[in-house]
Each structure stands twice: as C-alpha cells, then as structure tokens.
Amino acid sequence: MKILFISPGWPKGRLWGELTFKFPSLSLAALAAVSPVGWDISFCDDNCETIDFDTDADIVALTAMTAQVTRAYEIADAFRSRGKTVVMGGFHVSNMPDEALGHVDAVVVGEGELSWPRLLADWQAGALQPLYRSGSQMEMSLIPAARRDIFKNKKYLLTNTIQTTRGCPHDCEFCSVTAFYGRKYRKRPIDLVLAELGELIKTNSFAFFVDDNIVADRKYSLELFKGMKGMGLKWLSHAPIDFARDPELMKAAGESGCLGMFVGFESLSQDSLSAMGKSTNTAQSYLTDARAFRDNGIGILGSFVLGYDGDTPDVFEKTLRFCEDARLESAIFPILTPYPGTTVRQRLEEEGRIISDDWRDYDMEHVTFKPNGMTVDQLQQGYERICREFYSFPSMYRRIFKLHRSVQVFGPMNLGFRAAIRRKTTCP
Incomplete structure (x- = not known):
C-alpha cells in the first residue's frame, strides 16, 4: 500500500513562485509520521520537480494554501482521471470542503493527525468517507517527530x-x-x-x-x-x-x-x-x-x-x-x-x-x-x-x-x- 504526498506549486510569475529558496511542507511530514506501519510513503514537491502522474501509489494526498489550491485541483483531477484515490487537507479546504469535494474523494478538515489514520483504515476497508473532521484537537505531547526523511534529496534550503x-x-x-x-x-x-x-x-x-x-x-x-x-x-x-x-x-x-x-x-x-x-x-x-x-x-x-x-x-x-x-x-x-x-x-x-x-x-x-x-x-x-x-x-x-x-x-x-x-x- 502506497501513499504519494504532494505539495502543489505556486503559480509562476508570482513572488512566491519565483523565489529560489524553498522550504518543505511540515504538515505533510507530520502526516507521514502518523501513517500506520506498512504504508510505503513518497513525496513530491511540484515547486521543484516533475509529478509522475503514472505513479503506482494507491492514495494521493495534497495540502495547499489558497493561492495554490487551483493547481492542487488540477493535480487532483489528473490523478482521479487515472483512477487514483485523492484526498486533501489544509487551511483552504477546511473552510471550503464542498468546493474541494468536486475534485477529490475525501477532505480532511482541521488538524489532520487524528483523522489521518482513520481515513487510511476506512480506505483499506473500502469505506472511505467524503469528510473527516476530528472531534478534538491533537494532544501536543503525542505529536511525533516529523518524518523529514521524505524530503531527502529535494532542492530545499533547509529541512x-x-x-x-x-x-x-x-x-x-x-x-x-x-x-x-x-x-x-x-x-x-x-x-x-x-x-x-x-x-x-x-x-x-x-x-x-x-x-x-x-x-x-x-x-x-x-x-x-x-x-x-x-x-x-x-x-x-x-x-x-x-x-x-x-x-x-x-x-x-x-x-x-x-x-x-x-x-x-x-x-x-x-x-x-x-x-x-x-x-x-x-x-x-x-x-x-x-x-x-x-x-x-x-x-x-x-x-x-x-x-x-x-x-x-x-x-x-x-x-x-x-x-x-x-x-x-x-x-x-x-x-x-x-x-x-x-x-x-x-x-x-x-x-x-x-x-x-x-x-x-x-x-x-x-x-x-x-x-x-x-x-x-x-x-x-x-x-x-x-x-x-x-x-x-x-x-x-x-x-x-x-x-x-x-x-x-x-x-x-x-x-x-x-x-x-x-x-x-x-x-x-
């Protein structure tokens, strides 16, 4: 079972899309850290590398800020047209879940660490839900160290x-x-x-x-x-x-x-x-x-x-x-x-x-x-x-x-x- 985490790119011709110094998405590394044992995890940053739309990943997971969400929806649509399960979280879709569900199979609202393992279990059981919203906030003492190994060999200023x-x-x-x-x-x-x-x-x-x-x-x-x-x-x-x-x-x-x-x-x-x-x-x-x-x-x-x-x-x-x-x-x-x-x-x-x-x-x-x-x-x-x-x-x-x-x-x-x-x- 494989997960491909993707950070969508910023639009070119915009300040944040033209900056050469890049930083990774800590939120995706945090989700990787709470993914159950047995899942093969990979990561792609659309800002600095080419997305493999023919990946053999079972689930594609994205997060995006508002200015990136149009690109995120394009990516999601491309994967879904190939039969992939696509899920998404982050600030924008947490406020606009109905909009996002026009492009993805499931939306995670709010902090994802509690919902993510449940989403993966539901997918394995063939019972994926369209909306995941944790009933409480993550206990801070239970947050594991982020899986920064997913950023290895990426073109980042620092990880x-x-x-x-x-x-x-x-x-x-x-x-x-x-x-x-x-x-x-x-x-x-x-x-x-x-x-x-x-x-x-x-x-x-x-x-x-x-x-x-x-x-x-x-x-x-x-x-x-x-x-x-x-x-x-x-x-x-x-x-x-x-x-x-x-x-x-x-x-x-x-x-x-x-x-x-x-x-x-x-x-x-x-x-x-x-x-x-x-x-x-x-x-x-x-x-x-x-x-x-x-x-x-x-x-x-x-x-x-x-x-x-x-x-x-x-x-x-x-x-x-x-x-x-x-x-x-x-x-x-x-x-x-x-x-x-x-x-x-x-x-x-x-x-x-x-x-x-x-x-x-x-x-x-x-x-x-x-x-x-x-x-x-x-x-x-x-x-x-x-x-x-x-x-x-x-x-x-x-x-x-x-x-x-x-x-x-x-x-x-x-x-x-x-x-x-x-x-x-x-x-x-």
Missing part, C-alpha cells in the same frame, strides 16, 4: 522546520490561523522539543520554527530558550513586536541562537491597527522596538498589510521610509487578502466589496477587493512599487550595510527577494 506550539491567543481579523486552530494556545513538552532539535542539528545548525507566535507564553518560551542555549543552533521564527519590551526574554532568545523573527508591524496607523484587532502593536514605539531586536542580534522580517480602510496612496512612501529609518533587515508588503474563513472576508462580503474569487490571485500580491482609500489600480501599483524600491540596492545598503550577525540570513534573503521580484516582472 529543519519544527513546530513547538499551535494557535495564537490574538484574533487579527485578516489572519486564518485563529480560524483554523482557534484562540487556544497549545504547547509541546519542552523536553520533546529539545530532543527533536538535538537530532536536527546533526544535519544542519539552522532551524526554522513555524510557530505563529513562539513567545505567546512567556514562561514556556523562556524555558525553551534557556534549554536551547549552548546547542549551537541558528534559528528563526515568528514573534509580535511587543516581544521587544521584554528584555529578559529577548536576551534569552538571542543567546539561544535566534538570528531573526518574522514580525507583523501590519500598519503605521494606530487606528488601522485597532480596526484589524492588532492589540499588541503600538505604532509610536516601532522605531524603539526595532532597535531592541537589533541590539540582541535578532534581525527582522517585517510585514505590512496594505489596503486597509484607513490607507491612502501616501501609505507606500510612508511605509518605505519607516522601513529604512528602522533599518529593517527584510520585509514583505502583503496586500490585504480576504481568505476564506477569516473575519475580514465575512466583513467585505457583507459590504459587497469582494471583486474576485480567482484563488490564484489570493497570493497577497493581487487586489481582490474594493479598497476604501484608493482605487484598485493605485493599490496594485503601489504594492509593486514599494517591493521594487525596498529591494533596490540603495535601500538594501541603507538597511543592512553595517555588519550584524543576522546578515548571514538576511543578506541572502534580500538578494533572493530582489531576484524573484525582477523575474516575476519579466514573466509572460
């Missing part, structure tokens, strides 16, 4: 991705994390995390924690960082900007090997921050907060959501100037995207402002709704301009010219983003 927590205690209206995991913040036992990290470092000293907020529970995070100190890890993760206001915790993160954090600044307007539910952010302290990260050897990949109702055409220049004044090592500028299941989608639907349900454009690079403070074209063109200017050589020089230990990560990252932006503008 040391790991998750220590699930969920986020906050409820930003644009974020799909709370819709998927709920607001409950769950943590894996620290001894299990440290044991898994001890194995990971044998192959690569770099690691990426995919946690949506690795510092939401201060006591847990402090113990984790102290346990990691001295392991020789160089790691990155996600943290809110108010992490900067906890000197002890930030120092512990830096001493444990943290080189960078993805930080959601989201907006320079306090009114916009309040509207989106970003309660942890205080815009007036952003410059001081950014300096605290840098003083602890931690670089920042900042994120700024463009197109909120308070944004006008001057938001692009203001945001760019701030990023350079704050010397942010890197940044992304996602256009507000009303993903299925989010509060912002419900609001924009009620206001009649959704203008596209072409899921390929739900890549944070395309305008899919009617903005309030500018036209669709102004938002689209402003996004393109700020990306080009932020990753221009003069801007890169102003932001990262001084040597800092995080430059070993953010130097290549800037060059990678710059190259991807240039490639996507030349794609037909």
